[in-house]
Amino acid sequence: MNFNPETTRNLALAVLNNEADAVRRLTERVDEAFLEACRHILECRGRVVVTGMGKSGHIGSKLAATLASTGTPAFFVHPGEASHGDLGMITRDDVVIALSNSGETDELLTILPLIRRLDVPLIALTGNPGSRLGQDATVHLDVSVEREACPLGLAPTSSTTAALAMSDALAIAVLDARGFTADDFARSHPGGRLGRRLLVHVADIMHTNDAIPRVGPEAPLKDALFEITRKGLGLVIVADPDAHLLGVFTDGDLRRTLDRGESLEALTIGQVMTQGGHAARPQWLAVEALETMESKRINALPVVDDDQRLVGVLNMHDLLRAGVV
Template identity: 60%
Template sequence: MSTKSFTVLAEQVIDVELDAVEGLKRFIDNGFNDACQTLFDCQGKVVVVGMGKSGHIGGKIAATLASTGTPAFFVHPGEASHGDLGMITKDDVVLAISNSGETGEVLAIIPVIKRIGAPLLAMTGNPNSTLAKLSEHHICVAVEQEACPLGLAPTSSTTATLVMGDAIAVALLNKRGFTADDFALSHPGGSLGKRLLLRLDDIMHTGALLPVVSHSALIKDALVEMTQKGLGMTAVVDESGQLAGIFTDGDLRRILDSQINIHQDGIASVMTKSPTTAHANLLAAEALNIMEEKKINGLIIVDESQKPIGAMNLQDLLKSGVL
């Protein structure tokens, strides 16, 4: 088989599946709306069940629902018959997925679901199937043909089911007023979560790790402090402990060509007065924007009385995953 043949076949598969997805629009009707309303009103969790390829798709749908504001989990129907039905309560809603609507393992647990009292929603490719008829609400995901040339391997049908699951999840997301902040709470390990959740008090250097010297200190004393703390800067404070200035590696480079004597001259004569500061509850992503705008590599974090309580630099942002 030539490379061109592979390409032609791939394009045919995509065309068939595109038609399948486009055809789903005719099923976005009152039944879809009623099913979504039942999911929206659910006081417990959405329990997704499915066998085989439908089960794989169901697992992804459950994960998408859970990450977008609708608590959900997947239960394998085979395991459900051997104890996992105990996970389901009357406050839950069961979303059963079967392209044929006649999957034995799924149908076998329907009587128990009915007895528990959990509402049953079905997503099938056959509105006249047993599962569709037993469900309170049915969402049709029928396709004209599978992309598999044998018409056997679930391809278009699983794609259509996955897309319909996304349609449900996003519809519920919007109905709930789900925000990017809400999304971040369920994705703390992702880049979006870090940008929306991580604050300076999570990454700043405090206590003995905070570089700080008195404004009466000599330049050499400030250099020792900077070397020991390793942040490329030090805060300079007055008699009351309030921030008087900052001295950085950049400041050091700028005074090298002058007649400054680091063993005799005081840090107050070369420090940067009124430096840019931040508060501990500032988002790390916002701190990054400030540093980029000001073209600085570090920030001193101060409290309400302008006393230094922490320090951080670009390396800290890099380590935290914000940068």
């Protein structure tokens, strides 16, 4: 081993610059062929079937996953398996995307006649427009690079980065054309943190009814403190008999009251509460409540309806349990 820190650092920078240049050059190839590829995907009545061997296959698998999670039904088929039965997964309503840097991958060329027989659109991403795959494709997208980032010129590096970037451009262009939204994305990712942030509403996690720490404005301060302790949410909400929100009282309000040296026995909650205060709505996304708490530096929020009537309460622990934080 001959590890030289400076040499290693310079090589790493050279790799990053090489791959960045390869991606920048792709901007010149977002042309009519690219738009035609998008149209074929958007008009597909079946599914987008992505295929590729080796490193191109890994990029293809990622493209299929990106399409599937952004509104385009898609899956990956290994070309080696396709010629042994999996080609039956492709129907006449589908679109095929094939990736190959050389455009001459044997396993892909083997199934080309079968794809032509199905008469489905074939979108090829290759580094060789003159290759057999490039020539036989309905649409060819040029992802060629001047040289690999590998100093030996052997390991697929810049070529796979270029194919990945063009694949992402294709998927995101189609996403936008479909009008795919953040809510749509969340529905296909319900188990992920992003899905929880975009799907969980305040009404889903707030405390309601008897779980709400609530007193009237004339309640003695000590009764309000007992209510805070019983409900364990770090605050008590002050409301009138019709449940209209009047104010809140928190641990911070208690400290400020003690600092003023006032007699706790003589006070009512209405005299020391924070009037009005911030409140959430049941229809808010939970992440909106989180943003309010963070910006106002508070740990709990009353929840009110459109008439400012108290319907619930939630605190930071509820957001943590829901996986929103």
